[in-house]
Amino acid sequence: MADEINEIREEQEQLAPFDPSKKKKKKKVVIQEPVEDLAESSQTEKSDSLPVNDGLESSFTGMKKKKKKPTESSLLNNESVDAGEDLDEIANDEQEGEEGIVLQQRYPWEGSERDYIYDELLGRVFNILRENNPELAGDRRRTVMRPPQVLREGTKKxxxxxxxDLCKTMHRQPDHVMQYLLAELGTSGSLDGQQRxxxxxxxxxxxxxxxxxRYITDYVICLGCKSPxxxxxxxxxxxFLRCEKCGSQRSVAPIKTGFVARVSRRKT
Structure with missing residues (x-):
């Protein structure tokens, strides 16, 4: 009976004239969330409020992190790079060291305001002379002369x-050499047809x-540079004896002849 009465009232209300002043009442809808959904939402809110690191650590407190092992290729690449850098640094250091040593040996006074030493200046002068005159830097050329070949001709010659040949080696005139030999020997002689x-x-x-x-010492060798x-x-x-290397010039003593007895046959 109550249900019928309610239905009749609703029909009457629908059939009643429209009143714009009245507002229609809205029905409130209430949705009940399950307990599991509430727990999950609370956990998400807490995780959002926490930083990332704290959330990870709190969620994985019972587990330990595993460190990744570096691969062999990465190790080899790193070692090769380090070795290349080390070699380049060593090469640069060696080059700088060699340049510094060369400069120090050539100019020991560089980088300082000290006075020059006489030995250093003298060495620099000789170095400049060797650079400008390379022929002076080598060893002295030694003149090797053949020993004289002497033969007997008869019993008195x-x-x-x-x-x-010896005159050509000494670059001297045969007449001058022969005059000196005969003066020193105290005898007389001459050249034959074979230039002996x-x-x-x-x-x-x-x-x-x-x-x-003695002839070479007096008339060939330069007393300054010992050059022939x-x-x-x-x-x-x-x-006058003039040197072609050092340009020095000196006078030499004339050839002195000793006493030579003149022997002539007596007239009969």
Missing amino acids: TVFVNFM LVVKGRFAPKNFEGILR DTILSKENRLF
């Missing part, structure tokens, strides 16, 4: 076979060798 020096008397090779040594490249010239009755 001696033949100097390689006389002309024939001397009167008996003489050993040692006699000619000693005389030639010299020129002997005669000016105003004097002989």
